[in-house]
Amino acid sequence: MKPDRTSLTRLVAGNNGFAVDLYRQLSKAQGNLFCSPFSLSSALAMTFAGARGNTAGQMAQTLHFDLDDEALHAAFAQLQASLAAAQRPGQVQLALANSIWPQIGYPFLPEFLALLQRFYGVSITPVDYATATEAARQAINTWAEQHTAGKIKDLLEPGILDELTRLVLVNAIYFKGTWLYQFDPAHTAEARFWLTASEHVTAPLMQQTCRLPYAEVDDIQVLSLPYADDALSMVVLLPAREKGLAGLDALFTAERLDHWLLGLQEREVQVFLPRFKISSTLRLDATLQALGMTDAFDDMIADFSGMDGIPRWLYIAAAVQKAWVQVNEEGTEAAAATAVVMNFRCVSEPPPVFRADHPFVFLIMDHATRSILFCGRVVDPSGAE
Numbered sequence: 001m002k003p004d005r006t007s008l009t010r011l012v013a014g015n016n017g018f019a020v021d022l023y024r025q026l027s028k029a030q031g032n033l034f035c036s037p038f039s040l041s042s043a044l045a046m047t048f049a050g051a052r053g054n055t056a057g058q059m060a061q062t063l064h065f066d067l068d069d070e071a072l073h074a075a076f077a078q079l080q081a082s083l084a085a086a087q088r089p090g091q092v093q094l095a096l097a098n099s100i101w102p103q104i105g106y107p108f109l110p111e112f113l114a115l116l117q118r119f120y121g122v123s124i125t126p127v128d129y130a131t132a133t134e135a136a137r138q139a140i141n142t143w144a145e146q147h148t149a150g151k152i153k154d155l156l157e158p159g160i161l162d163e164l165t166r167l168v169l170v171n172a173i174y175f176k177g178t179w180l181y182q183f184d185p186a187h188t189a190e191a192r193f194w195l196t197a198s199e200h201v202t203a204p205l206m207q208q209t210c211r212l213p214y215a216e217v218d219d220i221q222v223l224s225l226p227y228a229d230d231a232l233s234m235v236v237l238l239p240a241r242e243k244g245l246a247g248l249d250a251l252f253t254a255e256r257l258d259h260w261l262l263g264l265q266e267r268e269v270q271v272f273l274p275r276f277k278i279s280s281t282l283r284l285d286a287t288l289q290a291l292g293m294t295d296a297f298d299d300m301i302a303d304f305s306g307m308d309g310i311p312r313w314l315y316i317a318a319a320v321q322k323a324w325v326q327v328n329e330e331g332t333e334a335a336a337a338t339a340v341v342m343n344f345r346c347v348s349e350p351p352p353v354f355r356a357d358h359p360f361v362f363l364i365m366d367h368a369t370r371s372i373l374f375c376g377r378v379v380d381p382s383g384a385e
Contacts, residue, residue, distance in 0.1 A: 011067065013064075020257065024249065026282070026287060043339065045073070050304045059293055077120070098121060100123075101140055108307055108308055112306055127139060129163060136168075143170065143172075144322075169340045170338065171338045175332070179227060187207050188205065188329060191205040197242050206328075209269065217260055217263050219243060220237055222238075222260045222263070280323045282321045288319055
């Protein structure tokens with residue numbers, strides 16, 4: 001079934017809600033941050049296709065999925081097609097790719113694999129985690145690097161995969177766009193960049209004056225910097241210096257963001273923006289659990305029976321993302337890759353119970369020769385004196 005415009009709108013609203021939740025959770029750590037909420041949503045949507053029961057319910061709530069299953073996956077297909085259509089040769093590159101890497105011979109349900117191929121266009125590459133874990137890791141990493149123009153290397157670090165891994169689902173996204181109004185490098189100059197209201201460092205600030213969508217609301221300056229095709233833009237949210245990011249974070253919700261964007265109006269703006277480059281390596285297990293997706297990571301509770309027909313055999317062992325961005329006078333280049341690693345639950349047998357509460361035979365043996373030196377039996381221990 002094809003999603004209608006309402007389904008696509010609901011999906012985008014949900015994805016943006018998750019993006020804000022993700023940012024708020026990750027921003028609790030110090031320092032620069034860069035991630036791709038869309039890449040994570042896409043990888044987890046493929047994983048969600050195999051979730052059932054409470055596992056699926058928690059994932060839907062965390063990811064803000066409020067469509068029925070087929071409408072959801074169809075909407076993702078439409079969204080990815082729409083984003084791919086935004087490419088403009090020489091101006092904007094926007095490439096998306098999905099892949100899955102199942103364990104050779106593991107009985108994944110044909111309908112699960114067919115759904116991922118139909119709606120997410122996945123490539124399916126069986127690998128052998130059981131006996132060739134490192135070769136599987138290298139193959140997945142090579143795919144991610146190839147689909148991000150070489151920007152994302154070593155997506156999966158050693159130790160993330162093991163002999164119990166049964167499936168890895170990967171999303172890759174690459175973007176490169178030139179500004180509609182490029183900055184003149186001759187106008188870039190070293191200037192103070194305030195870390196706090198009283199502390200600063202020196203950074204190269206690009207500058208220009210032109211007509212741009214701009215708003216001032218809630219003590220926040222909102223600026224939209226369009227790329228060359230005017231279909232994509234970078235939105236910069238700048239809080240008042242004395243309030244800092246804490247003031248912005250206190251207000252930042254998906255609904256408030258919509259309100260800020262609705263207030264944008266074109267006007268002449270003098271823009272100062274630093275050149276910057278950020279790379280991030282994110283292990284997202286704890287982040288997703290903090291957002292409410294707990295069952296999916298619990299090997300005793302997780303239900304991904306939609307993948308293999310067997311409840312509580314598969315669980316998410318790791319969710320990782322690497323992201324990279326560079327902003328300069330010409331434009332922006334960014335890439336991210338996300339991997340969701342599904343492991344097979346190691347079913348530990350309970351310890352055997354040796355309860356000698358009935359007649360038994362016993363032997364006394366020599367270890368070296370295995371000679372039976374004594375033997376006997378106990379029928380009634382109360383009379384065995």
